[in-house]
Amino acid sequence: MKKWLVILSILFIAVIITAAAIYLSAVKPVKQAEEAAVHKAIEATDIAEVTEFSLYNGEETYYVVQGENNKGTKLIAWIPEKKGKIIVKKSSDGLSRDQAIKKVLAEMNSPEIISVKLGMENGIPLWEIHSRTKENLLNYHSIVFETGEWLKKIENF
Template sequence: MEKKWILVIVGLVFLAGWQAYYLYNEVNAKPEKKEAEAVEVAKKEENLASIKNVDHFFKNETYYVVEGENEDGRDMIVWVGEDKKVYSEIAKKGLSEGQMIDYVKANHDAKEIIDIRLGMEDEIPLWEVVYLDDQDRYTYYYGYFETGKRYEIYRLKESEQK
């Protein structure tokens, strides 16, 4: 009788482990699949010959940002929406990541840069910079891709409830 219960428990542990593995793979496969689809759309629509970077942007809409070089050797940035709508720019028309970080540090009280990524809202290419300001607030700064000037800014302060 004890062997039967041991086998049942081992079987249940095995089944639970298999289900957890399957769920983990399913959850992680979807973003990779969508990124791969965005790369294919960018290659087709903007004649990208090589890909340098792929990132995602989630706000009101989801975009995949594909950075690469087109067949003419120009560095391009391609924003691909979930609906496969494509917007592209020559990379030199906008600020680089380093230039955007310098802009935010010079014009806003950025104590520590947490994250920076390209994004888009209302068909406007933007930089999203997340940083801690001089009051230790998480700040989400959205600046225009071309100039860095403010499009939107959100500040989050930790709750003072105890």
């Protein structure tokens, strides 16, 4: 009996180590992208302190870096993965995360918000919001960051 416990314990530890190695291997490219994007944002923009990083995969991949300049002004930088112009906007020049969520909740049949993130499509900074209906169907919404206009709506009723 004691022998089986030792064998099972060794197998359990091996499974945990393997799972941890797979997880670390999977997140390594995202961590590398984050490090590169943060470095580029600090180097090429007025962002002095980074507060948030996200990855947006649309027609093109963008790294979105949020932070503050030396005066405390909140800024957002959209950095293309490949070649292209970095776009920087003040957070106050567009809708906040909460305003974008309120717009979806007020105008759509989506009582549950699943995810909200900044992105870029065709040179237009946007909020991408995924939501779920009461019937458990997924909806996809894109709202222009600066104006609050609808860019895309994919709704399932």
